[in-house]
């Protein structure tokens with residue numbers, strides 16, 4: 001029996017993954033680096049500075065910028081990203097998310113957020129579902145990002161369950177690897193790219209219910 005749910009945010013709760021891509025593409029363009037959707041898969045679930053470093057390596061500019069310049073580039077991306085988030089509303093929840101969270105609340109199954117995004121609290125507020133989560137792990141406090149299991153272990157701890165008692169949801173390979181490394185049951189939310197190692201793959205949260213998952 002499972003006792004709680006741990007959710008990634010971007011690409012699972014809402015489709016902000018597309019805004020991350022737009023903002024990174026724009027930033028990369030501005031420094032003469034081209035990225036495409038295929039490359040973008042390597043950025044999903046990965047924190048802001050590591051994403052920037054991957055883009056710089058991809059463009060052959062790993063040693064071009066000082067730490068201060070890299071901070072400024074990451075800030076430029078985030079400023080654009082936050083602009084793109086301004087019009088988010090509860091309508092932007094992915095299909096089935098609202099109903100799933102309501103069912104979990106009704107059945108007293110605690111939910112937590114394990115997202116690499118420092119914008120997570122703001123996004124959840126905009127989507128009107130912040131109160132559906134008993135805990136949001138602060139990614140600034142992590143020693144290692146996904147695919148390390150730390151964020152998932154911390155999320156389970158925050159809702160007073162063991163990782164083995166948790167079901168984790170992810171749209172990114174790095175996240176799924178982290179969920180499995182934490183010994184959780186892994187639900188992969190398919191977003192167009194192949195996912196490996198999930199215990200279950202769904203297209204949308206409408207495909208599964210809280211009852212079905214807690215039996216796992």
Ligand code: BG6
Pocket residue numbers: 009010020043044045046047048051078115116117118119120172
């Ligand atoms: C993850 C996204 O959820 O958060 C990544 O999948 C993103 O694409 C990361 O880089 C960090 O987000 P933020 O909002 O702190 O820049």
Ligand code: MG
Pocket residue numbers: 008009010011012017044045170171172175
């Ligand atoms: Mg994601």
